[in-house]
Amino acid sequence: MDFLIFKAPILMVQASLDGILLGILFALIAYGMALQWGVMNIINIAQGDLVILGGYIAYTMYLAGIHPAWGVIVSPIIMFFVGWALYKLVINKVVDRDLFISILATFGIAIIFQQLMNFIFGADVVVAQSEYGTTMLFDNSVTLPNSKIFSAVVSILYAVALVIYMKKSRLGRAIRATAQNARAAKILGVDTEKVYAATFGINAALCGIAGALIAITLTLHPYVGLPYTVRSFMIVIVAGLGNLPAVAISGMGLGLFEEFADYILGTEFRIGAVFMLLVFILVYRRFKLSKKREYLK
Amino acid sequence: MDKVKQKDLILYSGLIILGLAAPFLFPGFKVQLTILCVLIVLAMTWNLQGGEMGYNTFGNILFYGLGMYLTASVQVGMFFPLAEWTESGGEKTFVHTTSQYFQGMGVGLLVAALVPTIIAGAIGYAILGLRGHYFAICTLGLGIAAGEIAGGIEIIGAGQGFTTPPFPKDIVDPGARGDFFYFLSFVLLIGTFVFIKWIYGSRFKLILNAIRDNEDKAEAMGIQTMKYKIVGWMVSAFFAGLAGGIMGGLIGYIDSTDVAFDGREMGVFMVLMAILGGKGTLWGPVIGATLFHFLKEGFWTLILGWQYVALGVLIVVIVIYFPEGLMGWLREKYPERFGEVIDEKDRKAQVELK
Numbered sequence: 001m002d003f004l005i006f007k008a009p010i011l012m013v014q015a016s017l018d019g020i021l022l023g024i025l026f027a028l029i030a031y032g033m034a035l036q037w038g039v040m041n042i043i044n045i046a047q048g049d050l051v052i053l054g055g056y057i058a059y060t061m062y063l064a065g066i067h068p069a070w071g072v073i074v075s076p077i078i079m080f081f082v083g084w085a086l087y088k089l090v091i092n093k094v095v096d097r098d099l100f101i102s103i104l105a106t107f108g109i110a111i112i113f114q115q116l117m118n119f120i121f122g123a124d125v126v127v128a129q130s131e132y133g134t135t136m137l138f139d140n141s142v143t144l145p146n147s148k149i150f151s152a153v154v155s156i157l158y159a160v161a162l163v164i165y166m167k168k169s170r171l172g173r174a175i176r177a178t179a180q181n182a183r184a185a186k187i188l189g190v191d192t193e194k195v196y197a198a199t200f201g202i203n204a205a206l207c208g209i210a211g212a213l214i215a216i217t218l219t220l221h222p223y224v225g226l227p228y229t230v231r232s233f234m235i236v237i238v239a240g241l242g243n244l245p246a247v248a249i250s251g252m253g254l255g256l257f258e259e260f261a262d263y264i265l266g267t268e269f270r271i272g273a274v275f276m277l278l279v280f281i282l283v284y285r286r287f288k289l290s291k292k293r294e295y296l297k
Numbered sequence: 298m299d300k301v302k303q304k305d306l307i308l309y310s311g312l313i314i315l316g317l318a319a320p321f322l323f324p325g326f327k328v329q330l331t332i333l334c335v336l337i338v339l340a341m342t343w344n345l346q347g348g349e350m351g352y353n354t355f356g357n358i359l360f361y362g363l364g365m366y367l368t369a370s371v372q373v374g375m376f377f378p379l380a381e382w383t384e385s386g387g388e389k390t391f392v393h394t395t396s397q398y399f400q401g402m403g404v405g406l407l408v409a410a411l412v413p414t415i416i417a418g419a420i421g422y423a424i425l426g427l428r429g430h431y432f433a434i435c436t437l438g439l440g441i442a443a444g445e446i447a448g449g450i451e452i453i454g455a456g457q458g459f460t461t462p463p464f465p466k467d468i469v470d471p472g473a474r475g476d477f478f479y480f481l482s483f484v485l486l487i488g489t490f491v492f493i494k495w496i497y498g499s500r501f502k503l504i505l506n507a508i509r510d511n512e513d514k515a516e517a518m519g520i521q522t523m524k525y526k527i528v529g530w531m532v533s534a535f536f537a538g539l540a541g542g543i544m545g546g547l548i549g550y551i552d553s554t555d556v557a558f559d560g561r562e563m564g565v566f567m568v569l570m571a572i573l574g575g576k577g578t579l580w581g582p583v584i585g586a587t588l589f590h591f592l593k594e595g596f597w598t599l600i601l602g603w604q605y606v607a608l609g610v611l612i613v614v615i616v617i618y619f620p621e622g623l624m625g626w627l628r629e630k631y632p633e634r635f636g637e638v639i640d641e642k643d644r645k646a647q648v649e650l651k
Contacts, residue, residue: 043430093617099430100353101616104572107565108612115605226441233434272445278438279424286426 010141015259021148023255025213027248028155029228030235031162032206038241039179039199040095042102046086048228049113050204054079054211055220056121059128062215068128071212072154076205083204087197095196110225117222130216151213158209162202163244175199227271234278237285313487320479327475331547333590334482338489338540339563340570340582342533345493347568348576349502350529351509352425356436358564359443360417360534362557364409364541366453369461369551371408372401383454395465402546409542410535417534421527428512437560444558459551478547485543489536490583496532497579505529509577565612566593573615575624584623 033047044050057078058071090109094102132146166172177185178195186192210228214220235254239246254277261273320327339361347353373382377391393401427435453459464474496502504525507515516522541557551557558564566589574585596607619626627634 043434090613090617097620100433101620103353103430103433104568104616105613108609108616110609111561111565111612112606112609115603115609119602230434230438230441237431266449268449269446272442272449275438275442275445279435279442282427282431282435282438283423286423286431290426 011263013137014142015263016256017142017144018148019256019259020252021144021152021255022217022258023252024152024155024248025210025217025251026228026231026235026254027251028159028206028213029210030232030239030247030251031159031244032203032210033229033232034236034239034241034247035175035206036199036203037236039175040091040196041099042091042094043099043106043233044203045103045106045229046110046113046225047106047203047207047232048225048230049110049117050079050083050207050225051211051214051228052220052222052225053082053113053117054204054208055215056117056211057208058212058215059121059126059220062128068130068212068216069150071128071215072158072209075208075212077208079208079211080201080205083201083207084197086204087200091200092193092196110229114222114225121220121222123222125219125221127219128215132216145217147216151217154209154213158206159244159248162206171195171198227274230275230278234274234281238281316483316486320476324472324475327472327479328547329590329594331475331479331482331543333587334479334486335540335544336566336570336590337583337586338482338486338536339567340574340586341489341493342536342540343567344571344576344578344582345496345505345529345533347571348578348581349505349509350526351512352526353433353568354436355433355560355564355568356424356439357533357537357567358440358558358560359436360413360537361541361544361563362440362443362447362553362559363413363416364538365545365551365557366447366459367412367538368402368405368409368542369459369545370453371405372398372462372546375401375404380452383452383457383459393462393465395467398462398465401462406539406542409538411538413534413538414531417531418527421530422523425523425526425530437564440558440560440564444554444560447558448553454551454553458553458556461545461549461551463549478543482540482543482547485536485539492532492536494579501525501528506577569612569615572620572622575622575626575628578622578624581622581624588623 029047029051033044036042036044054071054075057075058068061071061074062068086109090105091102094105130147130150132150135144135146135149136142137144166176174185174190174195175198177188177190178192178199182192185195211220231254235247235250238250238253254274257277258270258274262270265273319330323330339357343354343357346357370379372393373379373391376393376397382391424432424435424439447453464477468474504515504520504522507518507520508522508526512522545551545557548556570586570589571582572585573589574583575581592611593604593608596604596611600607615622621629
């Protein structure tokens with residue numbers, strides 16, 4: 001094993017910390033995905049592009065001279081309305097249909113978003129400087145940008161706030177009722193159409209927060225949305241719908257996997273590794289399920 | 298019955314004559330016509346999965362890209378060291394003679410047909426066990442993973458791309474290259490059409506339909522669904538690989554994510570073409586691909602820069618408003634033409650109910 005990471009074990013600490021902090025961010029996006037998947041039964045391929053759009057909102061603020069960290073407050077507000085509008089324009093027509101239709105339709109939305117972002121913000125890789133500095137650990141051998149710590153803390157705060165909101169508020173209860181049984185909820189007077197729109201808006205807002213955090217911790221580019229979609233999809237199928245602790249843990253697991261894959265396989269295979277992991281997870285799941293089916297026989 | 302056959306005969310011979318004459322009638326559009334043939338092949342093979350079997354795949358792009366890389370690699374590797382070729386960017390140091398070029402192309406296409414078929418068979422058992430949207434997402438992941446991985450492999454050009462051998466310079470006729478690729482793709486198109494038409498008349502198609510309509514029931518009826526699903530996928534892989542090989546030679550340059558494993562364009566195009574024409578019909582993908590090609594070329598030249606926005610809007614509109622496609626719409630409008638018998642009383646009752 002002549003990999004750098006095995007020669008210098010301190011790199012493992014670096015990769016683990018990076019992975020966990022990154023994973024928390026992924027978990028936030030995945031939580032949005034789980035929410036809309038569970039409530040509306042659609043798979044949103046444009047999820048990652050909503051994230052990137054949220055990031056560009058923070059980046060625009062950065063260009064305008066405002067500290068990009070304020071993006072974590074502004075971006076979700078704007079993205080909520082983007083999500084709401086998107087629901088009214090397109091998503092409401094695919095909610096009760098075949099899942100493949102929602103996949104294709106959101107794929108179309110993803111393409112539109114990518115191209116529009118390319119027009120407005122250009123095709124360069126950009127980053128919003130937060131100038132938070134870095135923390136050095138273990139005799140300066142592990143560097144940890146403070147922006148990553150900031151992003152993890154903000155993600156956790158928002159996730160906790162959302163969980164409480166879903167438990168306590170009227171809208172939250174309506175959303176959970178609709179997720180359990182849309183028809184029954186409708187009969188009992190829940191305006192499901194409004195619930196769906198709000199759910200999609202909340203999902204987009206979560207994407208907006210994650211995007212603003214990505215703008216300060218990682219990089220933005222109009223065409224990197226799809227990997228975020230796939231990551232959140234993966235986390236959701238591993239964790240299951242509506243199981244928040246599991247979402248957090250599998251998000252961190254994915255972050256760890258990515259960082260180690262980055263060190264071992266090389267950065268050029270990082271995204272490839274993510275997509276291969278998706279295939280492996282699905283295939284593993286298929287064999288596990290088919291075994292279960294055999295017991296039934 | 299004879300009358301119908303005679304009509305078919307006139308239709309098919311007319312189309313073949315049109316196809317043969319097309320490059321001479323429209324010499325300026327040879328490349329477009331070649332691409333059209335390839336698009337129809339891809340749409341028809343996608344339709345075998347998405348339309349007939351009910352497995353909406355984004356993964357046929359995997360075989361298309363594989364075929365493209367394999368053809369070019371074999372064509373170069375048979376005569377020259379592949380690594381040096383990709384490093385030098387092709388053409389400058391090594392030159393294929395005429396016979397080498399065609400020999401390499403022939404063997405390359407053979408490999409490009411067989412290897413994807415074998416791969417489809419090998420991974421089929423694992424992948425085709427997935428159902429519905431899990432299958433769709435998994436195949437989407439496969440296609441993109443393949444592109445990302447191909448973009449990291451040095452010997453096939455990695456991120457810089459791979460220049461396929463240029464058409465031999467000994468052939469002086471300037472139209473020869475266009476003619477060669479056009480007729481190659483036209484032969485592929487006819488081969489694909491004949492094969493799929495044969496499938497349409499066979500028991501195999503009925504089994505695929507049974508899988509689409511209710512897989513568990515089909516299994517309960519004693520059909521070994523997995524076997525047929527894999528065979529269906531292998532058929533698609535065979536033709537998609539060939540189509541990729543031809544496209545690679547035509548374009549002359551292979552990039553891992555923009556040309557070969559181009560999930561964002563070709564991978565979606567094939568789905569869209571089949572849906573536009575009407576999935577689950579023989580002629581749907583053909584009509585859909587032709588229409589789509591015209592639409593696309595219109596978008597690409599008229600509104601340059603906005604083409605992806607237009608494409609996205611097109612996808613959304615087609616998927617939401619015309620999920621049954623052109624053939625589905627026609628079928629609803631003129632069911633008699635499709636051999637469906639509708640009871641007149643029943644229809645009247647329906648109207649009254651409305």
